[in-house]
Amino acid sequence: MRRERIAITGVGLTCPNGNNLVEFRKNLLEGKSGVTIFKEKLMGEVLAGLCNYDENKYQTKKERRRGTRAASIGIYCAHEALSDANINLMDIDKSKIGIYVGITEHGIVESTKEILSIKEYDYNVKYISHLLNPNAIANNPAGEISLNLGITGPHYTLGAACAAGNIGLINGAQMLMLGDVDIAICGGVSESTETFLIFGSFKNEGALANHKYPEKACRPFDVDRNGIVISEGGCLFILERLGDALTRNAKIYGEVVGYGINTDATDYVAPNSERQAQCMVMALNKAEIHPQDINIINTHATSTLLGDETEGKAIYKIFENHKNVYITNTKSYIGHTMGAAGALELAGELPSFEDGFVHQILNLDNLDTKCMVTNVVRNEPIRLDNIKYILNNSFGMLGINSAVIIKNMNKTCTNGGNVK
Amino acid sequence: MTRENIMNSVITIIKDVMPEKDCSEIQDNEVPFTNIVEMDSMDFLDVVMALQKNYRIEIPDSDFSMLRNMKTTLNYLENKLYSK
Numbered sequence: 003m004r005r006e007r008i009a010i011t012g013v014g015l016t017c018p019n020g021n022n023l024v025e026f027r028k029n030l031l032e033g034k035s036g037v038t039i040f041k042e043k044l045m046g047e048v049l050a051g052l053c054n055y056d057e058n059k060y061q062t063k064k065e066r067r068r069g070t071r072a073a074s075i076g077i078y079c080a081h082e083a084l085s086d087a088n089i090n091l092m093d094i095d096k097s098k099i100g101i102y103v104g105i106t107e108h109g110i111v112e113s114t115k116e117i118l119s120i121k122e123y124d125y126n127v128k129y130i131s132h133l134l135n136p137n138a139i140a141n142n143p144a145g146e147i148s149l150n151l152g153i154t155g156p157h158y159t160l161g162a163a164c165a166a167g168n169i170g171l172i173n174g175a176q177m178l179m180l181g182d183v184d185i186a187i188c189g190g191v192s193e194s195t196e197t198f199l200i201f202g203s204f205k206n207e208g209a210l211a212n213h214k215y216p217e218k219a220c221r222p223f224d225v226d227r228n229g230i231v232i233s234e235g236g237c238l239f240i241l242e243r244l245g246d247a248l249t250r251n252a253k254i255y256g257e258v259v260g261y262g263i264n265t266d267a268t269d270y271v272a273p274n275s276e277r278q279a280q281c282m283v284m285a286l287n288k289a290e291i292h293p294q295d296i297n298i299i300n301t302h303a304t305s306t307l308l309g310d311e312t313e314g315k316a317i318y319k320i321f322e323n324h325k326n327v328y329i330t331n332t333k334s335y336i337g338h339t340m341g342a343a344g345a346l347e348l349a350g351e352l353p354s355f356e357d358g359f360v361h362q363i364l365n366l367d368n369l370d371t372k373c374m375v376t377n378v379v380r381n382e383p384i385r386l387d388n389i390k391y392i393l394n395n396s397f398g399m400l401g402i403n404s405a406v407i408i409k410n411m412n413k414t415c416t417n418g419g420n421v422k
Numbered sequence: 423m424t425r426e427n428i429m430n431s432v433i434t435i436i437k438d439v440m441p442e443k444d445c446s447e448i449q450d451n452e453v454p455f456t457n458i459v460e461m462d463s464m465d466f467l468d469v470v471m472a473l474q475k476n477y478r479i480e481i482p483d484s485d486f487s488m489l490r491n492m493k494t495t496l497n498y499l500e501n502k503l504y505s506k
Contacts, residue, residue: 063441067439129474132471
């Protein structure tokens with residue numbers, strides 16, 4: 003069956019080391035970390051990645067006060083992505099735009115704040131805010147984007163743990179393939195740093211990173227890694243059917259040629275190497291390419307002992323020692339942006355099609371051989387000519403796995419979207 | 423607490439709820455808030471909640487109609503606060 007071809011035509015993001023793709027990419031190539039010390043009221047000093055985008059650039063103060071941080075991040079990203087894609091909402095049918103936002107969780111931040119708020123009133127339920135429901139509801143981040151932009155097509159969130167950013171993008175692509183929408187605003191957001199509960203839960207699981215120097219805390223595949231850095235952030239892509247994008251002469255970052263989603267069905271938190279490998283194979287098969295065709299693998303690796311080793315082994319199963327497949331990681335710069343991670347990490351790689359560089363993994367001083375990753379990019383970026391395919395992994399708790407493959411369109415598409 | 427003190431704190435609450443609105447025309451009279459600052463139903467509920475928390479009082483739904491302008495709001499709050 004012939005499948006509609008899907009193009010990425012816009013990127014909007016905010017993360018701990020950048021508020022747009024140009025700034026983010028520059029900091030990735032320069033090895034600039036966004037991890038910092040965060041004084042959390044109940045946890046004390048923890049390491050975290052925080053964003054400093056302008057909350058009132060696209061929202062009034064009243065809208066921001068009424069809504070959530072996750073939605074604020076989403077609104078910022080959606081506006082930036084539409085602008086980047088050179089799409090003016092006044093010119094198009096807003097009922098044919100879909101909003102698909104990946105989230106790791108939503109509602110825990112809002113519920114925490116509400117409970118702390120009424121604690122001051124001896125838990126008198128009369129003081130529970132009427133805003134709790136619209137703010138804590140699962141579709142909030144996507145719904146506030148639709149309200150802000152007046153978009154009347156479908157909007158919803160995709161709860162897919164830390165695979166959600168990839169899965170938001172995949173869902174957007176699928177809705178375009180089905181013809182349900184003409185434009186998809188999709189990716190993921192995270193407001194995880196807004197509640198002590200998430201920090202506390204990871205800490206008590208023994209999975210929270212600590213280090214004397216914040217910028218050295220997240221160190222995927224390094225022998226001294228000791229856990230994740232929790233971060234907030236967001237990244238939303240504009241996706242269009244390739245033919246539509248070419249018709250309007252849109253800038254094309256790349257084509258979504260392959261993806262895979264599957265499930266471990268083996269454990270609440272421990273990942274499964276076999277299933278992760280199968281997920282990557284699903285994406286390769288969908289793209290109709292071979293492992294050695296991939297040039298860059300952006301790993302999910304979060305800097306935990308088990309997680310990095312499991313993913314490394316999964317990659318080895320499929321890619322073995324192919325010399326032209328380079329392995330990198332973005333969490334070493336910005337921490338784990340949870341529901342946004344898959345989308346942000348993919349976004350940071352897209353400019354490699356243009357600039358020809360693969361950014362390094364930060365803090366990889368002593369490679370843990372148990373992870374079995376070879377051809378890792380460390381110490382400094384490497385120059386790579388003719389980058390054609392990027393594979394982006396994103397995995398999450400309860401065994402949800404995702405992989406996305408993006409193809410470089412720069413030199414491959416000149417005849418109206420019909421080339422293979 | 424004087425009536426003027428209470429009025430100032432109510433105006434502060436309205437400004438917090440609607441930071442972009444000009445509240446300078448709000449006075450101790452019966453001009454509805456909605457005519458001055460285009461207060462929608464969510465804004466109104468925000469103001470009611472803030473009043474409850476600020477004065478640690480309970481305002482039942484049945485009393486909402488008394489909070490539509492500054493004069494009746496102040497009458498209502500004075501009565502509530504002095505009967506505490």
